[in-house]
Amino acid sequence: MEKQTFYITTPIYYPNDKLHIGHAYTTVAADAMARYKRLRGYDVMFLTGTDEHGQKIQNRAHEAGKEPMIFLDEIIEWIQNLWHQLDVSYDDFIRTTEQRHTRVVAELFERLVDQGDIYLGDYEGWYCTPCESFWTERELRDGKCPECGRDVQYVKEDSYFFRMSQYVDRLLAYYEEHPEFIQPESRKNEMINNFIKPGLLDLCVSRTSFDWGIHVPRSPEHVVYVWLDALTNYITAIGYGSDDPGLQAKFARYWPADVQLVGKEIVRFHTIYWPIILMALGLPLPKKVFGHGWFLMKDGKMSKSKGNVIDPFWLVERYGSDAVRYFLLREVPFGQDGVFTPEGLVERLNYDLANDFGNLIHRSAAMMNRFNEGTVGKPGTFAVADEAMASLSAQTLQEVEQHMDEMQFSMALVDIWKLVRQVNKYIDDAAPWTLAKVGNRERLGTVLYVMAASIRVVSILVAPFMPKASAAIYKQFDFALEEQTWQSLGNFRALHAGGRVAAGTPLFPRLDMAAELEILANLAAGAQGSNANKMNAGGAGAVQQTEAVQQTEAVQQTEAAQQTEKVQQTVAVQQTVEGQEQIGIDVFGQVVLRVGQVRSVEKVEKADKLLKLQIDLGTEVRQVVSGIAQYYTPESLVGQKVVVVTNLKPVRLRGVDSNGMILAASQEGMLKVVTVPEDMPNGAVVK
Numbered sequence: 001m002e003k004q005t006f007y008i009t010t011p012i013y014y015p016n017d018k019l020h021i022g023h024a025y026t027t028v029a030a031d032a033m034a035r036y037k038r039l040r041g042y043d044v045m046f047l048t049g050t051d052e053h054g055q056k057i058q059n060r061a062h063e064a065g066k067e068p069m070i071f072l073d074e075i076i077e078w079i080q081n082l083w084h085q086l087d088v089s090y091d092d093f094i095r096t097t098e099q100r101h102t103r104v105v106a107e108l109f110e111r112l113v114d115q116g117d118i119y120l121g122d123y124e125g126w127y128c129t130p131c132e133s134f135w136t137e138r139e140l141r142d143g144k145c146p147e148c149g150r151d152v153q154y155v156k157e158d159s160y161f162f163r164m165s166q167y168v169d170r171l172l173a174y175y176e177e178h179p180e181f182i183q184p185e186s187r188k189n190e191m192i193n194n195f196i197k198p199g200l201l202d203l204c205v206s207r208t209s210f211d212w213g214i215h216v217p218r219s220p221e222h223v224v225y226v227w228l229d230a231l232t233n234y235i236t237a238i239g240y241g242s243d244d245p246g247l248q249a250k251f252a253r254y255w256p257a258d259v260q261l262v263g264k265e266i267v268r269f270h271t272i273y274w275p276i277i278l279m280a281l282g283l284p285l286p287k288k289v290f291g292h293g294w295f296l297m298k299d300g301k302m303s304k305s306k307g308n309v310i311d312p313f314w315l316v317e318r319y320g321s322d323a324v325r326y327f328l329l330r331e332v333p334f335g336q337d338g339v340f341t342p343e344g345l346v347e348r349l350n351y352d353l354a355n356d357f358g359n360l361i362h363r364s365a366a367m368m369n370r371f372n373e374g375t376v377g378k379p380g381t382f383a384v385a386d387e388a389m390a391s392l393s394a395q396t397l398q399e400v401e402q403h404m405d406e407m408q409f410s411m412a413l414v415d416i417w418k419l420v421r422q423v424n425k426y427i428d429d430a431a432p433w434t435l436a437k438v439g440n441r442e443r444l445g446t447v448l449y450v451m452a453a454s455i456r457v458v459s460i461l462v463a464p465f466m467p468k469a470s471a472a473i474y475k476q477f478d479f480a481l482e483e484q485t486w487q488s489l490g491n492f493r494a495l496h497a498g499g500r501v502a503a504g505t506p507l508f509p510r511l512d513m514a515a516e517l518e519i520l521a522n523l524a525a526g527a528q529g530s531n532a533n534k535m536n537a538g539g540a541g542a543v544q545q546t547e548a549v550q551q552t553e554a555v556q557q558t559e560a561a562q563q564t565e566k567v568q569q570t571v572a573v574q575q576t577v578e579g580q581e582q583i584g585i586d587v588f589g590q591v592v593l594r595v596g597q598v599r600s601v602e603k604v605e606k607a608d609k610l611l612k613l614q615i616d617l618g619t620e621v622r623q624v625v626s627g628i629a630q631y632y633t634p635e636s637l638v639g640q641k642v643v644v645v646t647n648l649k650p651v652r653l654r655g656v657d658s659n660g661m662i663l664a665a666s667q668e669g670m671l672k673v674v675t676v677p678e679d680m681p682n683g684a685v686v687k
């Protein structure tokens with residue numbers, strides 16, 4: 001059977017400057033959707049690209065002292081590299097300066113003049129160069145551009161116009177018959193009330209005051225004004241107007257687009273002008289235009305002039321592409337505006353990725369290695385708790401599908417994380433370490449199997465969002481190819497028993513909040529060094545991720561060794577300043593605390609402050625390095641029952657591995673380890 005097609009587009013971005021995370025937001029969302037549809041078996045066409053004509057580009061090239069094409073080639077390389085770093089799997093990248101586009105635009109312009117849709121008139125009014133928009137006197141706000149608030153110029157020149165007004169009735173009828181065309185629904189009313197009802201003006205589609213654009217064949221002093229040029233990229237890229245039969249077939253195959261993603265400020269162009277242009281060309285209209293909200297900074301929209309732009313390259317370098325993708329799509333409900341805060345970013349990375357997700361994978365693989373010779377385990381009969389995991393997986397699948405079909409990425413991630421947390425809870429309750437200790441091999445086999453089967457489900461569900469982590473888990477757990485498909489998700493037991501599992505390293509490092517906040521504050525203030533600011537930043541994503549992880553670990557090690565108390569105080573102060581001093585019980589619940597008994601203690605060589613403790617946690621003995629040597633002699637601690645944070649990412653301190661942290665109270669030069677009554681068993685949970 002022939003595959004169903006799915007054509008998705010992003011806006012084509014202006015390459016007058018480097019892109020920021022706002023642009024990355026749209027592209028990553030489109031990519032997650034494209035990957036999701038591919039996994040579901042669709043023949044996907046995912047298009048992005050650049051909008052390269054217009055006065056703004058001409059001016060920028062001039063300022064840079066470069067020929068426009070040379071200026072553009074450099075930025076396009078940077079943009080494509082950015083998409084590569086972010087694992088954006090576009091199928092085509094259209095540049096409006098390409099011949100496949102320019103030739104067709106010139107032709108269709110002529111045709112639209114011939115059929116009377118475009119006429120030559122006089123333009124007189126106000127023009128905003130940064131927005132490439134014309135405004136009437138009454139549309140200006142305090143004499144400035146109503147869109148960006150900048151100065152506008154009065155222009156008077158011969159221009160071609162598109163007779164938009166004559167299509168208004170057909171357009172409204174289309175809205176009526178296709179209620180899903182404009183999403184979210186509220187944007188439709190905005191279009192009707194703000195732009196159509198007051199009377200739709202004809203659109204100016206040519207200019208004579210600059211010449212960086214597609215020249216109108218019948219009067220070459222005119223260049224096609226940018227929106228007619230820009231919008232038609234969605235059809236020229238897939239072969240519209242081509243003589244090549246292969247490309248003609250391609251166009252027939254993919255058009256009309258299934259979803260066109262745009263930011264809310266250009267919904268107007270995509271749901272009024274674009275459908276009308278298509279009607280004039282006798283082409284079907286896209287099935288859906290989704291106008292998502294903006295990613296804002298605390299002081300409003302990101303802009304270079306405000307100096308509040310967050311560079312996506314830098315974020316990817318430091319945190320890795322999966323983490324950035326996860327954050328962008330999880331943080332804000334798609335459609336609404338959201339504010340980028342460094343705290344929000346670090347919290348998501350620490351809690352959702354390091355604690356919940358990364359820890360699930362790491363501890364599970366570790367247990368399979370420790371208790372089952374590095375294999376998944378053979379399941380016996382499923383108990384109630386095992387069946388519950390299987391049905392939660394099935395339910396999660398349904399919810400994720402529903403939310404993805406509604407383009408509710410953040411909700412889909414909430415669904416997946418409910419499952420992730422539940423698997424962690426299942427492990428805590430089933431306690432494989434106890435099953436191993438008492439030699440209950442059959443039950444142990446079942447529990448380890450259920451853990452791996454749940455991880456398999458999670459690894460496929462996260463694939464559209466975090467392709468690297470997903471692939472890494474497939475590899476680590478050695479899932480067979482048929483176990484990696486969306487289709488296989490319907491069967492919890494599709495996982496073969498007995499597969500090999502590598503111990504692996506944690507997928508996501510835990511970050512030091514205070515250190516990251518400082519770094520991110522400098523970044524927003526424009527103080528970032530690194531590749532991020534340079535053109536042609538190269539390098540493989542994986543290598544850069546490793547560097548980011550190493551840097552983070554280095555920060556963690558020094559901080560942890562010398563400044564635990566100081567860092568904690570700084571975090572507390574910063575959180576109060578940010579009004580976030582209160583946390584929910586769910587956040588607190590992410591810290592796993594257990595009772596442990598100190599078996600032996602040694603000093604760490606050449607480190608005055610550090611002691612190395614071996615702590616019995618009931619199921620295992622953990623080595624923990626603690627900065628308490630100035631307060632305790634090694635002997636005085638032996639036998640003490642202490643509280644251990646057991647789900648901290650391991651670190652190396654002065655060359656010694658530390659796998660956890662013991663709690664201590666401290667004030668003004670005094671420090672006491674928190675102890676627990678002797679009759680409390682080792683391994684007991686502290687809550």
Ligand code: MSP
Nearest residue numbers: 011012013014022023026051230231262263294295
């Ligand atoms: N070239 C036009 C689009 C032509 S489409 C036929 C254009 N380019 S742009 O470079 O300004 O990109 C605008 C798009 O970038 C927005 O519609 C949105 O998709 C994305 N974003 C830019 N800043 C954004 C935020 N701060 N937040 C979310 N998305 C943002 O307009």
